Amino acid sequence: MTPSPKSETMQHLFAHDELLLLPEALLLPEGPAHEYAVVIADGIFQHVGPAREVLAARSDLEPVRLPGHILMPGFIDAHHHLTQSFGKAAGFGEPSEIFRRIWIPLEHSLDEETAYVAAKLAALEALRGGFTTVTEAGTRAPVDVATVAAATQDTGIRCVLGMVCHEEPDHGEQHLARWDDATLIHPSLAIPIPEIATAETLRDTARLCADAGTVFQIHVNEHLAAVERSLERHGRRPLEHLHDIGALGPHTLAAHTTLLTPPEMRLLADSGAAISYNPVASAWKGNAVAPAHMLATLGVRFGLGTDGTRGDGFRLADAAEFAQRLAYGLDTGDSSCGGGWSWLEHATAGSAAAVGLQELTGEIATGKAADFLLVDTNVPELQPSRDLPWELVRLANRDQITAVVIGGQLRLWKGWPPDWDGPAFVEHAADIGGKVLEQAPLQRVHSTSVEHRRTSNGRGCDR
Template sequence: MTPLRTSEPGALARSDGSPLLLVPDTVLLPDGPADGHAVVVDGTVFTAVGPAARLSRDFPHLEPERLPGTVLMPGFVDAHHHLTQSFGAALAFGEPSEIFRRVWAPLEGALDEESAYVAAKLASLEALRGGFTTVAEAGTRAPVDVEAVASAARDAGLRCVLGQICNDSDRGRDPGGTGSAQEISALAEKHLARYETDPLVHPSLAVSLPEAATERTLKATSRLAAEAGTVLQIHVNEHLAAVERSLLQHGLRPLEHLHRLGVLGPQLLAAHATLVTPGELTLLRDTGTAVSYNPVASAWKGNAVAPALAMAEQGIRFGLGSDGTRGDAFRLLDAAETAQRLTYGLAGGDSSCGGGWTWLDHGTRLGADAVGLGGMTGGHGVRTGVVAAGAAADFLLVDLTGPEMCPSHDLPWELVRRGNRDQITAVFTAGCLRLWHGWPPHWDGRSLVARAAELAREVVRRAPVVRAHRTSTAAAR
């Protein structure tokens, strides 16, 4: 077979929204890889998915776009991101836990409108290059209108579940506080209404930590999110220090405290949940609460690894999140499986640790469910993370002709353990080509990277960041 290696995207880059009949070698469907299948993309959605011969008969007016040596698969969902932290990603290397106090909050506090926009667009570009078509943005502490972040994601072509921080307590010592309980309620309702009909930006509410909001606001934001069919994002049970503070303040662990307030439920997206007891796992399961499992964050600066295999076994809803560490979906899949194998699998003799499909599912369709975009009720009717008729046309074209996939015996496992972002030929969101061989065809990605480098130096210079360690170069010297 001759791989799809043209320098120009041709008809794939159509700007008039005309329908496409795409015929790859393989389509990755919810129940596995299907050879000889095709899809029809009309506007922003898949209108038909099925055997290529049947679709050619059903749509005789469409010229098939043949994609040899390619798998068409759902775009990945990053269930936990911080788009405005991209200027300081390397500042977190080698640092101990709870770096949000010493690194992230000071860094975001030094952003202005332009630098917040550029930082978020830089992170959006990296996410798209890594195969993510959707991210859940957990809320910025930057002192700017959140529209700067929304515009960056929208302009890059990234689908974004956009959190609005709703902190109103200083007990969490988090600089992301945004006002009194009454002001927070008004801000939350305005945010939900503002993006209600946006095609790419889906509103969400966020609280940095349970201790960063009063009980009144925790209850109110949970209720508002449930009524709006969206998610409330909260960092929960991530670090030992936060668990201990909650025990001293409430006599309950953070998840137990949220349960007492009635905040657990399908509307809650609990970020991290690395330090959970068997009883808390039961709470997550029984309430339908979703979790973002962030294995790279655990490896880089965490106190523990979330028991994702146990969550999967109990039917607890969860997606995979990068936490802004690196926007590479294939490496995230590998990290998700590897963290479970090293932490739990080796001790029990589990050589499979969920198998390839577990991590593909939680990185795509089940991740979409966790962030509120998995069905026709939440996310204002948007469904992503799956190649199916009626779902959003958020997908990847991945080259299967390289040595990583040849010979191929088990595509799901190969994507998890051997896939890499260099194999991504094209990235589509909402039916529109956003990247071709790693770069946007409709705007200047390289100029953005150059401007980001300039602004990042200025922002880091003026931000009161405190690191526990010197850079690796300085330490080596």
């Protein structure tokens, strides 16, 4: 009997040296393709093509049929803060620039053990949301970044591992050379915001990344206060300052860029820099929404990032389209705002290009890493199906993800790791995270939602 994704025996199939999968459809760069198959071996897609062609070429393999499932690229989070996972709810309803009042105090309260647990909790959430790669923007916890690397490796997720290096620039080169033998770790350098580093440090760090073929991560033009600080200090906006000192180029990954003038959009396009478009962060704690659709039209490379808000790839793609429609489409009568396909593309291949992994992952193609999702499409939300890319963006949910595979290895099966106790770890993380939050000197402006309701003018049931 042909194995079915409904059966737990599917977990054991990925232990085979080679695997031939026949899903209902593949999500290829040009769109969904039916009657296609893939062969996986040594962690990569050895063959992607029409099923008849693949079956004829590999008659030695027993095909695994996956009715009702689409095989699609895993989502790639272009901007994350893994060691901030304990504090997600502490930032709800807070004004912008909460990094000063919440994130820095929280991360400074972490030690090796708690930083590891926080990062692993974030990585597990990312897996559950369909992410096969996360881009860590650099922790400010007083720990070796190897702690974060260990958490992601133990979870099995691919990680672009940023290291904050403005205080010790000499350590940057060591970090870039440290992970040569780590298949899931891709080193990067980061300076959180331009104003905390000298022009020389910004320029040298950017050049070091360019020479190493990796990305230089930096938050730019995210909040009004940051823009005004830059104008006061340099007479230039943050992005303009990076350009003036020679730190803006194809190696740059600029996070957020929500506040852009037309000349700055032109700077991004001309420099070849990439951005991380973080729509949920804009809604939760930002001042504006990045003009992502306009930037795409100008040829600016960009990926989608969570900024540590919630690790859910489908909801991120939905937010990306939804934010563009509200911020720009309604005013111009643009009812498409890039169409469903563009947001899937930027969440996968576009993100891979933005974080420097375009040669490795981001699409279902021969020679690329076998980083993919098996998504159950035989659900009420997606039937009857008429336009799968749009449906995946607006209607799909992470609970439809049957399997998450990274480098050919099964990392998640029906929401949980097949080779370690995910629920037990979550209980452990809840206990540790609660203690960290009690001790960290966080400064919240607003009360919790329950307290807000009690003290608000409209007391509702409390009257």
